[in-house]
Amino acid sequence: MARQGITRDQVFTAADALVGDGQQPTINAIRERLGGTGSPNTIHKHLVQWREARPVAAVAAPELPQALTAAIAGEIEKAAAKARAEKEQELQQAQAEAAELGAAGEALEAERDELAEQVAVLTTERDTLAGKAAQQAADLAEAQQRIEREQQAAEAARVEVATARLKIEAQTERQTEQAAEIERLRAALADAQQGRTAAEQQAAVLAAKLEACADRVSRAEARAEQIEQQAAKAAQAHDTARAAAAQETRQAQTERDDARKVAAEAREQAARLAGQLEALQRQQDKAEAAEKATKAPKGKGGE
Template identity: 60%
Template sequence: MAREGVSYEQVAAVADALVGDGQQATIRAIRERLGTGSPNTIHRHLAAWRDARPQMAAVVAALPDALTAAIAAEIAKAASTARAEVEGRLVLAQTEASELAAVGEILEGERDTLAEHIVILTTERDREAATAAERATELERQGQELQRERSAAEAARIEVAQTRNKLENQAEKLTEQQALIAQLQAQLELERQGRIDAEKLAAVTAAKLEAAEHRAQVAEAATDELKRQLNQVRELATLESSKAEMANTTIATLNGKIESLQTQIQQQARELDAAQQEVKAALQTAAELRGQLTANAK
């Protein structure tokens, strides 16, 4: 919200009080008493207050010589007083011009400082944007790795399912072989060689079953490891997504700050232009006062 400037009535009241106290009504003195106010605004109201003050008017009338001489002496005294007042106004105008020039230099310094601040914030914004882009690239890469891990896990699951089917088929075959062994054992006494062959067949079948069970255990262990790695990748992807969102928020905040600083620089530039115009006006007033002083001296 823009700050409300001081009014003419406030400046005029303080100026009257300063003159009543025997002091000069300057921009600095009025600003110190008010405790606020732009130097440009105070200078504008102070000039209007000075223009509104009653000026001494010369009265010419046909009077006796003695009275004319006395009046001439008073006029000379009044002219001296007027000259002193004009000189005082000239000094005040010069002082105010110096104060306005100093204010202009301060505003230029603030403008340069804000410009440097914008450069710093712009650099920081670009750095955050680059970091966000790198994080997005890394997140995409991890997503691709996650997809590959999922494909590998799916392939392992299919392999485990196939192994289980094979185990079931082998279990059915084992049952059949065990029945065959039972039949062979029943015929042991009648056919010794047949019993030996049956025992060999049972041993081979048991070895195959053991090997199949071992492969199934290895496949299950691989599946568990792939599930664990998949969970880790999912957690990492979630974390990187949160970081990317934070980086986007930071960039938005920095953009807001940069826009605010640019608005401040534009405002400072306008105030600087106004201050320079006030300085020119004050210098022109000083030149006019010098001309009046020269004319009065003649």
């Protein structure tokens, strides 16, 4: 807020007070009387008006005696001399006031130059601060963009971690299912191995039976041939022996047919057991391949 200047009445009052104290109402004296405030130019303007407003006594010129007139003339001369002295004093005072005003003007010019320099410095500081503020605003915008990019990267990382966690959970679940499947295949393999062992044992029994039947067939055929030879010889020797030989031949043929039938059944059962063994072997191979595939190391692209 600007400071209020001094008024005309303040200057007039101060000048009257100085004159009453027997002092000259100079600019500095009035300024001191006013408490060190007021512009010298303003004080000088009001002081000139105060001097112009002072009353001037009018001098009458009545008809007086010569002696009195001479005395009055002398007094007038003295008054004129005094007036001239006062005017000279006022002139000197005006010159002093002008010097004071010049000094005050120089001081004001120096103060003005100093203020101009301060304004220039403040302007430079303002421009510097404005540049710094603009740079800080740019840095702030860049930092905001960087924060947004980091937030987006963090969000992408969270999504990737969540996806990886889901994959891990799914893979763990698949591993659990695969472990259960491996256990099931192992149990099936054990059952297949037990069935294969039983089938092999049964096949061995059937093979032994087949071999015994084949031996019986061979013996029956040899016996039938022998009987036929004996029957042929006996037929020539005796009809009774021939009839007996025919009976034995029929019996031998019956035994041979029975042996062949048993052998055919044994062969059929052996073929059926061989098919079962082959099916069990394929099941065992499949179970072993599945177990190896489950235990095989995963590639880069596999889960």
